[in-house]
Amino acid sequence: MAIRKGALALATALAAALLTVASPHTASADPVNIRIGWSTMPGHLIPVLYSKPDILKHYGKSYTVEPIRFRGSSPQITAMAANEIDMAAFGPLVLALAVNNARLDVKVVADIIQDGVDGYHSETFLVRADSGIDKIEDMKGKRIGTNAIGSASDTAIRAMFRAKGMRDKRDFTMVEVAFPNIPPMIDEGKLDLGTVLQPMSKQLIASGKYKVLFTSKDAMGPSQLVFLTANGKFLEANRTALMDFFEDHVRAVRWFTDPKNRTEAVKIIADFMQQSPDTLTHLFTKEDYFRDPFMIPNVKAIQESIDIAVELGLSPTGITVDPNYVDLSFVEEAKRRIEAGAQ
Known part of the structure; x- marks a missing residue:
């Protein structure tokens, strides 16, 4: 099931440090704890977004965050159904399965990463260069x-x-x-092809031992690869606090992706991942995934991906994402507050 990340004790400590300052948007005396599922770093960013108190106006006052790690999107359906998380990093098919199979009340609320947009990175599927696999048809058996x-x-x-x-x-x-x-299993011959994420993808291709058989963009075009989804009842019960959360959430993503903060941002992520910053040279460049500047998801792309999944037989039925399973009011309010503060 989920692996609760002890490395996030820093964020908990920050909450205590920030409690002494009053917030005009606080809905109650106790901050709302938001349990957020995630699966990959540095793509999802969620575990590090709340580590800089100077860019968070409301952390520890109206809300706190508890990031919880999963192997992928689909295991988070079970966790949300069991009330173990309040928000999840979902892919399009997982959203449809959460609605149709698990009967969850869920809403798409924010962007996380988009794939193959405007020359940005697209998820890579690698094979060994000496495998003799040069096209999809070579993957038979x-x-x-x-x-x-x-x-x-x-x-x-x-x-x-x-x-x-x-x-x-x-x-x-x-x-x-x-x-x-996945990469070591390809190297050992236990797998012939697999999804390899950045920065490992860039490193393996540069080694000359691996090659890209195809990308996600080749398969599906530009897509909303992963997005933040929330329990609908949780949103309604904590709307005021969550407006504060999303303002900070969007501010934090904007800080991390701002070129002038890149050196510090990469170091924070490298420290969390226990890697050298030199291994993360792709971060926040065109070699990285696209992130909307105000975390507004591409709802049309989500719908298109779900329709493809239904055609593939991965889901017996689809869903109409907009307006039934979307609530963009939080990121829209975050954008309004941020732009108002910049004037």
Whole structure:
């Protein structure tokens, strides 16, 4: 199930340090604790966004955050159904499954990362350069590593192979493997192809030992790869505090992605990941995923991805995302506050 990250004790300590300052937007004396699911760093950013008190106006006053790590998007459905998290990092298919299968009351509330937008990075699916695999058809009888069945990258894999008339179990075998374990399993010959995230993707390609067989953009076009989804009842019960949260959340993402803060931002992320900043040279460049400047998700792209998933047979039925499963009022209010403060 979920792995609660002890490294986030820093964020908890910051909450205590900030409690002495009053907030004009505080809904109650006790801050609302927001439990947020995430699965990958540095892509999702969630575990580090609340680590700089000078860019957070409301942390520890009207809200606190408890990031909780998962292997992918789909395991977060179970966690939300069990009331273990209030927000989740979902992919499009997972949203449809949460609504149709788990009967969850969920709303798309913010962008996390978008794939293949305006020349930005697209998720890569790698094979060994000496594998003899040069096209999708060469994958017949091979093994593919996927982080979680139903995740955004899993859907892209199936879309690409379905376009070539190839299907799981008949033409190839899908193996669920955590993202960090996919590259060594390809190297050891236990997998033939897998999703490899940045920065590892860039490093492996540069080594000359690996090559890109296809990207998510090749399979599905530009897409809303991952987005923040929230429990609808939680949103309504804590609307005032969550307006504060999203103002800080958007401010934090904007700080991390601002070129003038890049050196410090990369160091914060590198320290969290226990890596050298030199391994994260792709961050916040065109080699990274696109993030909307005000965290407004591409709802149209979410709908298109769900429609593709239904065509692939990954979900028996789709959903109409807008207006039934979207609430952009929080990021819209965050944008209003931030732009008003800049004047």
